[in-house]
Amino acid sequence: xxxxxxxxxxxxxxxxxxxxxxxxxxxxxxxxxxxxxxxxxxxxxxxxxxxxxxxxxxxxxxxxxxxxxxxxxxxxxxxxxxxxxxxxxxxxxxxxxxxxxxxxxxxxxxxxxxxxxxxxxxxxxxxxxxxxxxxxxxxxxxxxxxxxxxxxxxxxxxxxxxxxxxxxxxxxxxxxxxxxxxxxxxxxxxxxxxxxxxxxxxxxxxxxxxxxxxxxxxxxxxxxxxxxxxxxxxxxxxxxxxxxxxxxxxxxxxxxxxxxxxxxxxxxxx
Amino acid sequence: xxxxxxxxxxxxxxxxxxxxxxxxxxxxxxxxxxxxxxxxxxxxxxxxxxxxxxxxxxxxxxxxxxxxxxxxxxxxxxxxxxxxxxxxxxxxxxxxxxxxxxxxxxxxxxxxxxxxxxxxxxxxxxxxxxxxxxxxxxxxxxxxxxxxxxxxxxxxxxxxxxxxxxxxxxxxxxxxxxxxxxxxxxxxxxxxxxxxxxxxxxxxxxxxxxxxxxxxxxxxxxxxxxxxxxxxxxxxxxxxxxxxxxxxxxxxxxxxxxxxxxxxxxxxxx
Numbered sequence: 001x002x003x004x005x006x007x008x009x010x011x012x013x014x015x016x017x018x019x020x021x022x023x024x025x026x027x028x029x030x031x032x033x034x035x036x037x038x039x040x041x042x043x044x045x046x047x048x049x050x051x052x053x054x055x056x057x058x059x060x061x062x063x064x065x066x067x068x069x070x071x072x073x074x075x076x077x078x079x080x081x082x083x084x085x086x087x088x089x090x091x092x093x094x095x096x097x098x099x100x101x102x103x104x105x106x107x108x109x110x111x112x113x114x115x116x117x118x119x120x121x122x123x124x125x126x127x128x129x130x131x132x133x134x135x136x137x138x139x140x141x142x143x144x145x146x147x148x149x150x151x152x153x154x155x156x157x158x159x160x161x162x163x164x165x166x167x168x169x170x171x172x173x174x175x176x177x178x179x180x181x182x183x184x185x186x187x188x189x190x191x192x193x194x195x196x197x198x199x200x201x202x203x204x205x206x207x208x209x210x211x212x213x214x215x216x217x218x219x220x221x222x223x224x225x226x227x228x229x230x231x232x233x234x235x236x237x238x239x240x241x242x243x244x245x246x247x248x249x250x251x252x253x254x255x256x257x258x259x260x261x262x263x264x265x266x267x268x269x270x
Numbered sequence: 271x272x273x274x275x276x277x278x279x280x281x282x283x284x285x286x287x288x289x290x291x292x293x294x295x296x297x298x299x300x301x302x303x304x305x306x307x308x309x310x311x312x313x314x315x316x317x318x319x320x321x322x323x324x325x326x327x328x329x330x331x332x333x334x335x336x337x338x339x340x341x342x343x344x345x346x347x348x349x350x351x352x353x354x355x356x357x358x359x360x361x362x363x364x365x366x367x368x369x370x371x372x373x374x375x376x377x378x379x380x381x382x383x384x385x386x387x388x389x390x391x392x393x394x395x396x397x398x399x400x401x402x403x404x405x406x407x408x409x410x411x412x413x414x415x416x417x418x419x420x421x422x423x424x425x426x427x428x429x430x431x432x433x434x435x436x437x438x439x440x441x442x443x444x445x446x447x448x449x450x451x452x453x454x455x456x457x458x459x460x461x462x463x464x465x466x467x468x469x470x471x472x473x474x475x476x477x478x479x480x481x482x483x484x485x486x487x488x489x490x491x492x493x494x495x496x497x498x499x500x501x502x503x504x505x506x507x508x509x510x511x512x513x514x515x516x517x518x519x520x521x522x523x524x525x526x527x528x529x530x531x532x533x534x535x536x537x538x539x540x
Binding site: 003011012013014015017018019021022023024025026027028029033035037038062064068070084086088089091092093095096099100102104105106107119122123126127130133157158161162165166251252253254256257258260261267269270 | 292363375376392403436521527
């Protein structure tokens with residue numbers, strides 16, 4: 001049976017989840033995770049303890065409890081459960097206090113809260129990505145931090161949205177169509193921003209599979225068509241000396257961070 | 271001067287960043303962060319060590335080095351720097367091995383890689399959010415996990431995209447317009463999925479500020495109009511017994527996780 005895991009936080013619990021997932025993915029076994037966010041009062045903390053203890057009684061195994069709780073009072077209550085505690089936040093806070101010679105000043109909701117001067121820039125970046133998705137306009141390219149190129153369904157849109165959401169980067173994306181390919185040329189509006197261009201490519205068979213889901217047995221989805229488009233687009237990147245990354249077998253996170261590593265664009269944090 | 275911080279990873283470094291940001295946000299001081307992802311070889315690790323040592327020489331202060339590195343060889347190289355190491359991953363792996371009675375089997379790129387059966391579902395959710403944004407169609411509501419309601423510019427689109435990207439949830443969103451308000455009624459297509467409806471509301475003055483950025487000094491952006499719309503929309507939620515959340519002063523993460531907590535929708539991990 002899968003081992004029971006609790007992620008507990010007085011905030012969104014996103015940090016506890018992301019980090020717990022990273023730690024647990026090192027173990028070759030199954031986990032059953034329950035996330036309990038917004039445990040902002042001692043009363044709620046006692047409810048959580050009850051839930052943890054219940055799981056212990058039912059399964060006979062101590063649940064793993066990963067917590068990132070800022071308030072010491074609430075943390076102490078959670079520590080009183082029958083679970084095995086892993087205190088993500090405070091494990092590192094005490095040594096850091098020594099190293100920095102500064103006491104921590106815990107404030108709730110600072111991590112994923114809105115008290116962040118770059119936050120509006122993030123929402124602006126998300127809106128920018130939506131307004132400038134799929135080549136629907138080439139009018140705002142002067143405001144772009146990055147312009148992604150690629151054939152239809154190679155991953156431009158999810159990558160653009162992730163870059164805006166996670167890192168606050170303004171990304172336009174442009175689908176290369178047959179007219180562009182014919183002469184291995186790019187529209188002049190794009191060439192005017194050549195330093196912002198970045199290409200995506202993909203394995204043609206994978207592209208075929210993805211397109212089949214949208215329009216099965218169309219010319220658009222045929223392996224032959226996919227192969228031709230990918231070949232042409234890679235030629236175009238080489239001819240125009242545009243850096244590019246292969247999205248096949250890469251997650252959105254991997255594509256996005258590869259692009260940032262290649263371009264040197266700054267990763268903002270929210 | 272801001273203390274120098276390095277986030278080092280053999281993967282995307284997103285886990286190291288998110289977690290480091292959470293830990294450091296507890297300290298009332300400035301940090302200057304450099305993220306170095308994809309440190310996949312011992313050679314690259316030595317380059318990183320050089321960069322860390324350089325920073326120590328230049329600033330006279332030992333930089334903080336937060337790493338989440340799976341490979342022991344690469345990790346050992348990083349430990350050899352002049353920085354102050356905080357090993358996010360392995361600090362928790364050793365005690366977990368004892369508690370679980372299972373040895374960790376470190377595999378690179380497992381955290382944010384694509385080897386995840388739910389990954390295609392995530393891309394599908396992102397595409398769903400885009401295709402069903404802003405009420406552009408009401409045809410696919412049977413496939414939605416959640417339908418967000420709200421007046422224009424109250425946060426529906428960023429919330430929908432975040433829920434799809436982070437948690438793999440299929441979210442449609444619908445902007446309540448004056449026709450809907452007139453009789454405090456909802457379109458019948460929405461009423462057919464009443465259990466999926468969730469409302470957003472916002473402080474009228476904040477709404478006015480946001481709308482001013484889009485269309486300044488319009489009727490649409492006026493405080494009076496914003497106040498009327500918000501009042502009506504809240505009445506509608508109450509009348510129709512639709513749960514809702516106030517987005518004012520909340521980050522996208524907070525809005526998304528509040529909605530999940532209220533609806534009980536499952537948080538998938540990627």
